[in-house]
Amino acid sequence: xxxxxTTFIFLILLSSCKKDTxxxxxxxxxxxxxxxxxxxxDMSEAEIIAAKNGIANWxxxxxxxxxxxxxxxxxxxxxxAWIWNPKTNDVTMQFRGDTLSYNRSKIEGPSLAxxxxxxxxxxxxxxxxxxxxxxxxxxxxxxxxxxxISQSIKKKLTVLYDDEGGYTPGDAYDYYYDxxxxxxxxxxxxxxxxxxxxxxxxxxxxTHAGLHIPTSHKGPDGFFHLYxxxxxxxx
Numbered sequence: 251x252x253x254x255x256t257t258f259i260f261l262i263l264l265s266s267c268k269k270d271t272x273x274x275x276x277x278x279x280x281x282x283x284x285x286x287x288x289x290x291x292d293m294s295e296a297e298i299i300a301a302k303n304g305i306a307n308w309x310x311x312x313x314x315x316x317x318x319x320x321x322x323x324x325x326x327x328x329x330x331a332w333i334w335n336p337k338t339n340d341v342t343m344q345f346r347g348d349t350l351s352y353n354r355s356k357i358e359g360p361s362l363a364x365x366x367x368x369x370x371x372x373x374x375x376x377x378x379x380x381x382x383x384x385x386x387x388x389x390x391x392x393x394x395x396x397x398x399i400s401q402s403i404k405k406k407l408t409v410l411y412d413d414e415g416g417y418t419p420g421d422a423y424d425y426y427y428d429x430x431x432x433x434x435x436x437x438x439x440x441x442x443x444x445x446x447x448x449x450x451x452x453x454x455x456x457t458h459a460g461l462h463i464p465t466s467h468k469g470p471d472g473f474f475h476l477y478x479x480x481x482x483x484x485x
Contacts, residue, residue: 285460286306287301287304288306289301295389295407296381296382296409297382298431299378299425299431299433300379300381300382302431303378303379303431303432303461304457304460304461304462305378307460312335312337313334313483313484314332314481314482315331315483316332316375316482317329317331317481318330318375319479320475322473322475323473330343330344330345331343332344332371334368334372338353339353339355341365341368343364350364352365369417374478377425377436377452377463378432380409381407381409381423384409386414386416387410387411387412388410389408389409389410390408391405391406391407392405395424395426397426398437399450399451399470400434404426404427404428404434405426405427407424407425408422409423409425410422418440420442421438421439421442422438422439422442423437423438432462433452435449435450435451436450436452448469449470450467450468450476451466451467459483461483465478
């Protein structure tokens with residue numbers, strides 16, 4: 251089915267919206283102290299993925315800034331810039347020349363639409379942490395599975411969200427990764443359907459204050475490109 255530009259942007263806004271649930275590092279004069287990864291036998295697969303990607307360093311993040319960008323055929327279609335204080339849940343959005351600030355404890359009116367965008371964009375950026383963070387999910391593990399884009403054999407972690415709560419309940423995500431626990435690809439399945447609603451790569455990981463996060467996602471043919479810019483983490 252051919253998507254119109256309006257429909258395409260709408261899908262990008264909602265395709266990965268999930269309920270929001272939510273190193274030890276300090277930066278002084280370019281000196282960074284990062285908490286080491288600790289893996290214990292009792293950790294779940296989701297916890298190991300988060301740990302291997304620097305979740306231990308999240309606790310001292312006071313502010314996260316980033317811009318969410320979507321391009322199609324090399325043409326930029328969407329850009330939203332965010333400033334988020336995870337400790338107070340204060341959020342500021344900059345979109346098409348407008349600025350909106352709100353607190354996530356008081357979402358109403360214009361902030362509702364903005365918050366849908368925020369949860370979607372944050373979900374993509376911090377995807378390695380979401381399976382551990384999110385509540386109301388069922389997680390299953392498959393030791394060997396064929397990744398949808400590379401067709402290589404990887405592990406697969408499936409996260410199924412319950413049918414109530416959040417902006418898009420009942421959705422499922424399949425994460426594909428190797429023994430390094432760094433996600434390489436994923437599939438989004440709206441309403442837990444059997445076929446992929448969207449599938450993309452996870453590329454260009456960057457480390458910011460100990461947080462190891464993907465900054466680029468491409469569709470199978472590279473025509474669709476979702477990427478992040480202007481990332482800044484403050485402790």
